[in-house]
Amino acid sequence: MSDLLPPTTPAAQPGEPEALGFSGRMARAFQSNAITPLLAIVAMLMGLFAVLVTPREEEPQINVTMANVLIPFPGASSADVEKMVTGPAEQVLSQIQGIEHTYSVSRPGVAVLTVQFKVGVPRTEALVRLYDVLDGNKDWLPTGLGVMDPIVKPKGIDDVPVLAVTLWSKNGESALDLERVARSVEVEIKRVKGTREVQTIGGPGRAVHVWLEPSRLRERGVSVQQLQQAVASANLGLPSGTVADRTPGAPGMLTVETGEFLRNAEEVGDIVVAVSQGRPVYLREVARVEAGAQLPQRYVWFTPGVAMDAGLDGSQAVGAQGGQVYPAVTLTVTKKAGENAVDVARAARQRLNELHNTVIPEGVQVTVARDYGETAAEKANKLIQKLAFATASVIILVGLALGKREAIIVGGAVILTLTATLFASWAWGFTLNRVSLFALIFSIGILVDDAIVVVENIHRHRLLTPDVPLATIIPRAVDEVGGPTILATLTVIAALLPMAFVSGLMGPYMSPIPINSSMGMALSLGIAFTVTPWLALKLTQTGAGHAAHGPGKITSGLQSFFARTLTPLLASAAKRWLLLGGILVALLLSVGLTLVQAVVLKMLPFDNKSEFQVVVDMPPGTPLEATAAALQDMAGYLAQAPEVRDIQGYAGTASPITFNGLVRQYYLRADMESGDLQVNLVDKHHRQDQSHAIAQRLRPELERIAQAHGARVKVVEVPPGPPVMSPIVAEVYGRAELARNIAQAYAATPDIVGVDTSLKEGAPRAFLRINRARAESLGIPVAAISQVVYTALSGADATYLHDGFSKHAVPVRLQLPREMQVGLDAVLALPLKAANGKMVPLSELVHVERGLIDTPRMTKDLMPVTYVFGDMAGKALRYSHPIAGRSPEGHRNGGRILDSPALGPLSPIRGEVGWRMADHL
Numbered sequence: 032m033s034d035l036l037p038p039t040t041p042a043a044q045p046g047e048p049e050a051l052g053f054s055g056r057m058a059r060a061f062q063s064n065a066i067t068p069l070l071a072i073v074a075m076l077m078g079l080f081a082v083l084v085t086p087r088e089e090e091p092q093i094n095v096t097m098a099n100v101l102i103p104f105p106g107a108s109s110a111d112v113e114k115m116v117t118g119p120a121e122q123v124l125s126q127i128q129g130i131e132h133t134y135s136v137s138r139p140g141v142a143v144l145t146v147q148f149k150v151g152v153p154r155t156e157a158l159v160r161l162y163d164v165l166d167g168n169k170d171w172l173p174t175g176l177g178v179m180d181p182i183v184k185p186k187g188i189d190d191v192p193v194l195a196v197t198l199w200s201k202n203g204e205s206a207l208d209l210e211r212v213a214r215s216v217e218v219e220i221k222r223v224k225g226t227r228e229v230q231t232i233g234g235p236g237r238a239v240h241v242w243l244e245p246s247r248l249r250e251r252g253v254s255v256q257q258l259q260q261a262v263a264s265a266n267l268g269l270p271s272g273t274v275a276d277r278t279p280g281a282p283g284m285l286t287v288e289t290g291e292f293l294r295n296a297e298e299v300g301d302i303v304v305a306v307s308q309g310r311p312v313y314l315r316e317v318a319r320v321e322a323g324a325q326l327p328q329r330y331v332w333f334t335p336g337v338a339m340d341a342g343l344d345g346s347q348a349v350g351a352q353g354g355q356v357y358p359a360v361t362l363t364v365t366k367k368a369g370e371n372a373v374d375v376a377r378a379a380r381q382r383l384n385e386l387h388n389t390v391i392p393e394g395v396q397v398t399v400a401r402d403y404g405e406t407a408a409e410k411a412n413k414l415i416q417k418l419a420f421a422t423a424s425v426i427i428l429v430g431l432a433l434g435k436r437e438a439i440i441v442g443g444a445v446i447l448t449l450t451a452t453l454f455a456s457w458a459w460g461f462t463l464n465r466v467s468l469f470a471l472i473f474s475i476g477i478l479v480d481d482a483i484v485v486v487e488n489i490h491r492h493r494l495l496t497p498d499v500p501l502a503t504i505i506p507r508a509v510d511e512v513g514g515p516t517i518l519a520t521l522t523v524i525a526a527l528l529p530m531a532f533v534s535g536l537m538g539p540y541m542s543p544i545p546i547n548s549s550m551g552m553a554l555s556l557g558i559a560f561t562v563t564p565w566l567a568l569k570l571t572q573t574g575a576g577h578a579a580h581g582p583g584k585i586t587s588g589l590q591s592f593f594a595r596t597l598t599p600l601l602a603s604a605a606k607r608w609l610l611l612g613g614i615l616v617a618l619l620l621s622v623g624l625t626l627v628q629a630v631v632l633k634m635l636p637f638d639n640k641s642e643f644q645v646v647v648d649m650p651p652g653t654p655l656e657a658t659a660a661a662l663q664d665m666a667g668y669l670a671q672a673p674e675v676r677d678i679q680g681y682a683g684t685a686s687p688i689t690f691n692g693l694v695r696q697y698y699l700r701a702d703m704e705s706g707d708l709q710v711n712l713v714d715k716h717h718r719q720d721q722s723h724a725i726a727q728r729l730r731p732e733l734e735r736i737a738q739a740h741g742a743r744v745k746v747v748e749v750p751p752g753p754p755v756m757s758p759i760v761a762e763v764y765g766r767a768e769l770a771r772n773i774a775q776a777y778a779a780t781p782d783i784v785g786v787d788t789s790l791k792e793g794a795p796r797a798f799l800r801i802n803r804a805r806a807e808s809l810g811i812p813v814a815a816i817s818q819v820v821y822t823a824l825s826g827a828d829a830t831y832l833h834d835g836f837s838k839h840a841v842p843v844r845l846q847l848p849r850e851m852q853v854g855l856d857a858v859l860a861l862p863l864k865a866a867n868g869k870m871v872p873l874s875e876l877v878h879v880e881r882g883l884i885d886t887p888r889m890t891k892d893l894m895p896v897t898y899v900f901g902d903m904a905g906k907a908l909r910y911s912h913p914i915a916g917r918s919p920e921g922h923r924n925g926g927r928i929l930d931s932p933a934l935g936p937l938s939p940i941r942g943e944v945g946w947r948m949a950d951h952l
Contacts, residue, residue, distance in 0.1 A: 051506055054513020054560050059506035062564035071447055071562050078450020081457040086371040087411045088462045089193070089403040090690050093150060093539045093753070096157040097186045099699070100124070100144040100165070103179040106817070109885035113137035116178055120144055121893050123168045127160045137888040145696065150539050154187050154368075161185075186693060189227060192363035194376045195401040195687040196383060197679055199333040199359035202394045206331065206358040207324040210234025213360045214838050215390050216383070220362070223378045225370035232684060233331025233360035235324040237841045239296045239832060242319040242848040243823060245860040249872075251312045253305045254864040255819045255845065258318065261304040262829035262843055266293045292833035296322035299832075299843055319848070326826070326849060329683035329701075330659045333359035333398065334666045336675035338713045354670040356663055361400065361679060363687045373411075376404025400679055400711060401642070401687060407464065414468035421475040422446065429483060437486050440566040444482035444558050445475070451558070452478075452551040459546065467543035474548040477523055481516055481552075481559035488512045489567050501571055505564045513560065520556045524549045536694075536753035637723040637751055641712045644686065644747040645669070645733060646697070648787070649704035649740070651884070652794030658682045661740035662706045665733055669710055674718045674725050682706035691747065691754040723748060727904055730784060745785040745902065759783065759901035762891070770897035777901045785902035793883030797855060806876050810866025816876055823847045823858050855879060 051059065061067045086092075102120060104112050117137045124133055124144060129152045134145040148157045165181055172178050198209050198216075213231040220229045241262070243255065268290035276285035293299055300315035314320060337353040366375040383397055391397065422445055430438030449471060461467045485508070492508040493501075530545040532538065600606050624630040645665060649658045659682040666678045679686065685700045686709045692698065700707070712722060720728070730746045737744035759777070763770040770788050777786040801816050821827065826846035834841065851857035859874035889896055 051510045052513055054517065055506045055510025057560040058509035058513075058564040061561040062505050062568045063502065064565070067562060067565040071443075071565075074447050074451040074454075074558075077454035078447075078452075081450075081453040082463075085453070085457045086369065086462045087373045087404075087407045088464045089372065089407045089410075090188075091464050091466050091540050091543060092188055092368075092462055093536065094153060095150060095188055095536065095694070096148045096152055096154045097693075098146045098158065098161055099184040099186065099696075100146065100161075101182040101184065102142040102144070103140065103182075104142065104177060105140050105179070106177070107140060109137050109139050109888050112139070112142050113888045113890075115176065116142045116172070117144065117888075117890065118893070119171055120181075121890065123164060123171055124161075125893070127164050129157060129160065132892055135890045137890075139885045143699070150534075150536055154185070154189075158183075158185050186698070188690065188693070189368050190365060190688070191403075191690050191693055192365050192401065192687045193372045193403040194364040194379050194399070195361055196380075197333050197359050197361045197398045197400050197677075198391075198395055199357045199398065200395050201357065204358070204395065205324070206234050206360060207237065209358065209360045209395065210236070212391060212395055213362050216362060216386060218838075219386055219390060220364055220379050220382055223364075223375065223382055225366050225375040226379065227365045227367045228363075229365075230363050231360055232363060232681070232687065233329060235327055235329075236839070237323070237837070238325045239299050239320065239322045239841060239843045240325075240848075241299070241314065241829070241843060241845045242321065243845060243861070244318055245857060245862065247317045249860075249862045249870050251305060251307050251317050252864070252868070252870055253307075253312060253317050254862055254870070255822055256815060257864070258304055258314065258845060259822070259827060259829045261302055262299065262314070262845070265302045266830040266833075266843075268292050293830065293843065294832060294834050296320050318845075325844070326846070327655060327683075330655065330680070331359050331361060331682075331684065332659075332663070332666075332680045333357045334663075334670050334678040334680065336670045336677050337673060338676045338717075354667050356666070356680075359679065361687060373404040373408045376402050398677060400677070400709060406641075410465045411463050411468060414465060414472065418449070418468065418472050418475070421472055422449070425475065425479045429486070433487060433490050436570045437490055440486050440563060440570055441479065441482045443566055444555070444563045445479050447558050447562055448478050448482075448551055448555040451554045452547060455550045455554065456543070456547050459550075461543050461547070464543075466541060467547055470544040470547035471551065473544060474551050477548070478551050478555045481520060481555045482563050484512050484516050485509055485559045485563050486567065489564075489571065493571065501568055505567055509560060509564055516559065517556065520552050524552050527552075536755075540753040637721065638749065639715050639721040639723075640749045641714060641722065642749065643710050643712075643722060643726045644689075644692075645708040645710060646700075646745045646747050647706050647708075647737060648743045649706075650742075650794070651704055651792050653704040653741075655683050655703040657740070658704055658706045661737065661742050662708055664740070665736050665744075666708055668732055668736060669708065669729060672725070672729060674712050674720065676711045676713045678711070679709040680706070681709070689749055689754075691750055694754040695756055730904065734784075743787050745787065745900075756898070757785075757900040758903055761899040763897045763899065764894050767897050770899050773899045777899065782904055783901045784904045785900065787900045789889055789896075789898040789900075791886045793886060796882050796884040798880040798882065799877040800880055801877050809869075809871055809876075811863050811871065811876065815863065816873065819861055819863060819873065820858060823861055824852060 100120070102116050104116050107115070113135075117135045120142060121133050121135055121144060124130070124146055127146065129148050130146060131149045132147045134147070136143045146161060161183065165183070198213055200209065210231060210233070213234065217229045217231060220226060241258065243258075248254065248258075268288060271287040271289045273284045273286050276283055278285075293302075300313065300320040302314045303311040304314050304317065305312040334356055335353050339353065364375070364379050366372055380399070380402070383391075387393075387397075422442065425445060426438045426442035429441045452471065456467060488508040488511060489505055492499075492504045492511075496504060527545040527548050530538075531542045533541070600610060625632050647658070647662055647665070649661060659680070662680045662682055666680050669675050669678055683701065683703055683706065685692075685698045685705075686707050688698045697707070712718065712725065715721070718725075726746050726748055733744050733746065761770070761773050763773065767790055770790060774786050774788050777783045799820060801813055803813060806813055806816060818827070822845050824847065826844045828842035828844050830843050831840040832843065847857055859872065859877070861873045862870040863873060863876065865871050889898075
């Protein structure tokens with residue numbers, strides 16, 4: 032056996048130190064140094080410190096800074112907004128350093144621009160640049176154009192709520208009552224350390240409504256403008272100064288205040304708005320004054336599923352019926368940057384429990400719709416368990432192969448490497464999440480290599496030279512394998528580290544894998560040359576009896592197996608070639624499995640989440656109630672699924688955003704025709720199917736229900752990796768007709784579902800064209816006519832109550848009652864006062880023109896763009912679509928979808944079209 036061993040380092044002459052390389056000198060310096068165990072203890076303590084202080088998150092904390100810049104341009108068409116506001120604004124914003132893309136949507140009356148910074152640009156720095164450019168270019172538009180100041184709404188990873196709870200009641204409390212409770216709870220939750228923003232989604236809000244009565248206004252000779260001015264002027268109180276006070280015992284000066292604020296609806300109704308025939312005309316005589324909920328602009332409700340009704344997952348609510356619709360509001364909690372999501376969510380839930388039967392009345396149910404702190408802790412604990420299992424497996428295998436003491440040495444080195452790596456990861460700025468912990472599990476196999484190589488070589492040298500002292504054997508053995516070990520470690524680091532420089536969201540999202548693994552490899556190399564020799568010197572047995580100890584049964588069996596297997600290959604060249612051919616055939620067969628779709632290629636596997644969304648878009652012009660009806664039909668179907676715990680419905684407002692929804696900008700979905708369902712499943716331990724399989728199973732029936740309502744539906748799952756706009760996105764530049772053709776091709780392709788485009792259909796519009804000559808001859812300003820119509824239909828807040836207890840200001844809103852907002856008759860009957868005091872109905876000043884509303888216009892990086900979206904279901908999509916081989920002009924391009932040419936600068940005026948495909952998952 033000794034003839035097969037490599038030659039060892041020559042022994043030094045007596046009295047001379049043995050000539051060793053770098054690794055051998057390190058081992059000799061640390062093997063008996065008193066500082067070595069101290070360094071090991073420090074590394075262990077640093078790792079424990081990192082485990083305690085490192086924030087635990089659901090997802091890696093990526094700097095994905097985006098900001099929406101809203102620029103109102105009241106009354107302007109989409110074309111005017113695009114030409115006068117959006118284009119110049121994009122040119123201004125493109126000056127900012129570090130911008131990845133600029134997007135814009137030009138709608139009637141408003142431009143919405145989205146600035147997306149490059150991944151990794153710090154949030155504060157990005158926003159400072161944005162505000163600096165906006166403030167330095169305030170003169171980019173004429174002051175009299177009518178464009179209002181930009182409103183900046185920054186968004187980032189910390190805007191994703193870590194906790195969302197739904198307040199509802201089986202006793203039928205109204206949404207207004209639940210909103211009042213939620214507003215009170217907001218203050219209590221905001222006191223929890225680490226919370227950043229606490230918001231309530233849903234609830235109509237309170238208002239004092241002044242319902243306009245056109246006939247009464249005409250009878251009393253009162254115009255809408257008079258009402259608005261009278262209400263605003265009646266709600267005024269000012270400190271007027273001080274006067275000398277001659278009252279005995281007074282301090283000498285008397286503070287004087289004048290005026291009084293409106294405190295309730297009765298005081299609003301008592302306002303004198305005019306004088307008719309010598310008597311005052313009170314507001315309550317020309318309008319109906321009521322205090323209560325505002326006209327519904329959004330609906331939020333809660334639907335328990337059959338799993339909740341059955342008490343699965345410990346979520347049974349007494350008296351709740353599966354599939355029943357209950358009014359609700361949702362309270363969301365975000366955390367501050369750098370805070371531990373687990374601690375913040377746990378403290379907030381504890382505070383909620385303390386508020387029961389005090390701030391939260393008895394009978395109001397609190398259902399946790401999202402707790403990313405709990406899921407983050409669960410995933411972190413699960414991965415830590417797997418990390419411990421992997422480490423224990425390595426120790427057991429080493430123990431079986433080399434011995435118990437050697438296993439303890441290797442185990443100690445691996446544990447120290449992991450603890451030191453956790454500390455380095457915390458110092459680097461990583462959090463404990465599924466990606467960073469996966470990096471450690473992934474690297475266990477390579478982290479242990481250095482320690483095993485060193486320990487095994489020490490073990491071998493002991494068998495060869497049992498009479499030589501361990502203090503001499505250890506440096507010699509470490510030096511012998513030191514060079515190859517260093518080279519192998521650097522090779523692994525060189526193979527992993529480039530992954531940290533991947534661009535886009537994927538790079539920073541997956542960066543913990545190459546960085547943590549590389550740091551772990553470097554630390555394992557240092558520990559193998561320092562702590563491992565010290566442990567070997569302390570724990571390894573010495574003595575001649577050890578040399579007589581032969582190989583164990585496992586070692587003998589393995590040696591015999593490999594000898595029988597490899598000896599024929601060494602003796603025969605033909606057998607070696609035959610083996611090579613077999614390996615190549617097996618390799619080709621394994622690769623061929625992907626071609627026949629036996630193995631599906633996917634960048635990341637589906638995660639078994641306990642939630643998914645159903646996003647619904649109704650046709651433009653759909654009333655809010657019709658949107659809610661479609662969503663409730665879908666919720667009723669979903670509630671019957673055995674895995675569904677509960678559903679939160681949101682019509683006219685956005686549900687609590689996820690990281691995926693942040694990139695897709697779902698938080699901007701606040702139109703009457705927009706809505707979504709948040710579907711929560713029972714815990715994965717209480718169901719057999721994974722969330723992806725459940726979503727795919729429910730999708731066909733959801734699409735059927737949506738089709739019956741004329742809606743478009745998308746089942747949106749939380750992606751296993753970084754978020755994308757959609758799994759399949761086509762960007763079409765310059766021509767909308769091509770986008771429609773691509774959407775039709777998507778719909779005709781098997782396994783492509785959820786096909787949608789950014790194109791909007793036209794909705795009916797009534798344009799009230801003002802007869803300027805008639806209005807000016809009567810002394811009625813044109814602007815006053817537009818304001819009256821806006822007041823009647825959308826409502827105008829003349830002033831606000833000062834009731835002393837409302838957290839949010841309660842407006843006094845002038846508006847036509849809902850029953851009169853049917854057709855244009857009541858609007859056209861509204862009176863306006865001419866210069867001679869005569870009341871003129873609106874119908875004499877305008878004529879109605881009917882048509883279609885302006886559709887939004889979208890751009891990306893100053894170029895008109897249309898998006899076509901799709902998703903994959905069933906078998907994996909084959910990238911061989913018929914449209915992939917043809918360019919928009921009908922010429923063959925010879926490429927697949929992913930190979931289609933990227934667009935350069937084109938001129939939409941010439942009708943040129945660019946198209947680009949991107950499959951992100």
